Amino acid sequence: MTTEPFLSDCRARLAFDLLANTWNPVVLWALRDGPQRPGELRERIGGISSKVLTETVRRLEFNGLVSRRAYAEAPPRVEYELTALGRTLLAPIDAIGAWAFEHGDEVMAAQDREDQRASG
Amino acid sequence: MTTEPFLSDCRARLAFDLLANTWNPVVLWALRDGPQRPGELRERIGGISSKVLTETVRRLEFNGLVSRRAYAEAPPRVEYELTALGRTLLAPIDAIGAWAFEHGDEVMAAQDREDQRASG
DNA sequence: CGGCATCCTGAACGATACTG
């Protein structure tokens, strides 16, 4: 458990921004096994449009977490892959996933309690 | 490293939603040492308005991560505190913070590279 | 002091259609 400053550390905010949207962590996780083509990614993830996938993966590329490789073929072929930096983020992401696996139902139970308090 | 399904596990999405906004993780972290009054929280965090703090803390309360205690005094006094469930989230949050501490500059470097590629 | 009401802006996200 880090005792370092946190709230005052801009890098911490930066890291959360990296995970603070719906698709970034999902796409990173979907790339954990190796390079993936957009079509594969979309199928693997489910419920993400072509447009949003492109936006997401470009954002990740901008932050140095994902690399893009385009082949000069017809039909076009593109592959996205985690960079070395991107791979280092898998552990923290997994930590959250593991937490969800362990405590997810407690959260849902709390939500249900609040919901029925509101409606009851 | 969990090898369990992830993208298909709704609880994982739920956990990310818990951290997928600007202030949730920050407020949780700010509460790690014990109960805090809203004023203390705002000072500790910095850059958060009263309105947004209230919204955030209420959201956390809804999800069972934070408890709210109001004292019948004048002037009014309120304290927010992590629940047992909320405390279990500190470890994953810290994992991200630690990652930021270690890799934050690499991300910023990547951003700078992209920025100057765009402007150059 | 805590917190609600109001108004506003920007960004994320989705649906659809289209280009190379």
Add this chain to the structure above:
DNA sequence: CAGTATCGTTCAGGATGCCG
């Protein structure tokens, strides 16, 4: 198949002012 263009909705977040 990959990606862009447009359009529209939704909502977090910020600013301000007011109430108990």
